[in-house]
Amino acid sequence: MRLNLLSDLNAERSARRAAVLVTDIASGEQRLVREAEIGSDPLAQELRERLRQGKSGLVEQDGHQFFLTVQAPPVRLIVIGAVHISQALAPIAKGLDLDVTIIDPRTAFATPERFPDVPVRAEWPDIVLPQLGIDRYTAVVALTHDPKIDDPALSAALKSECFYIGALGSRKTHERRIQRLMEAGFTEADIARIHAPIGLDIGAISPAEIAVSILAEIVATLRKDRRRSA
Structure with a gap:
């Protein structure tokens, strides 16, 4: 994980804001999607579902696989x-x-x-x-x-x-x-x-x-x- 992504993820955790780290399995490319940004993300539906479940996991879209690492604040x-x-x-x-x-x-x-x-x-x-x-x-x-x-x-x-x-x-x-x-x-x-x-x-x-x-x-x-x- 890139240092800036880790820093951003830690910032969201400290602020008690949910976020999802999206990793493209094939390319290894990663992006951080903050909860407020989910609606504009191509994986919006999958991100919302994973966030509701509070569980990380693998999803597939248009033949591409992504691993969604969910970070939600403790209730x-x-x-x-x-x-x-x-x-x-x-x-x-x-x-x-x-x-x-x-x-x-x-x-x-x-x-x-x-x-x-x-x-x-x-x-x-x-x-x-x-x-x-x-x-x-x-x-x-x-x-x-x-x-x-x-x-x-x-x-x-x-x-x-x-x-x-x-x-x-x-x-x-x-x-x-x-x-x-x-x-x-x-x-x-x-x-x-x-x-x-x-x-x-x-x-x-x-x-x-x-x-x-x-x-x-x-x-x-x-x-x-x-x-x-x-």
Whole structure:
């Protein structure tokens, strides 16, 4: 690989932007296709499919073979609320190779002892989230039931390109949430991005079951283009 291509690939990785390195098998020629440039590339359809799958592989077009080396940012899960559900959710999410961060300004809850091996930020979401950045490879879940904590996080998520937003609470709780967010200037279309009540409807009761339902919904959203149609 040419040094400039390696440098460009590393730059995209550092910026959490997806890219695909295209190698012509016959000639050895290579080019880097950034995610924003895929639409104008001759292999656009194949590049999009490989990027959706998150897998590198060989493709063929017009009698030529190309190896597509896919580089996609690790999927990040930002959890608002160091609650019991979060304690069950964090280890399962790590098993799914999600990059988990817990945010909760309540220092009695947001402790390393309660969340071993997971970054915990005992700060307000509106302070932490701009530092972390929320991109299209990020899922945000709000679990505190406290509007003072959840609402700023949801507002930040709605202003971003994150692929999933979820919020804990009953339908009545969500109706009140909708009212607050609309008063804050968000539209019905904006608020429709929020999965609430959060998680797939599997009849979950315990914190662990609710965690499973949340992660199942996140994975379903992430992999929606690959789900069975029948």
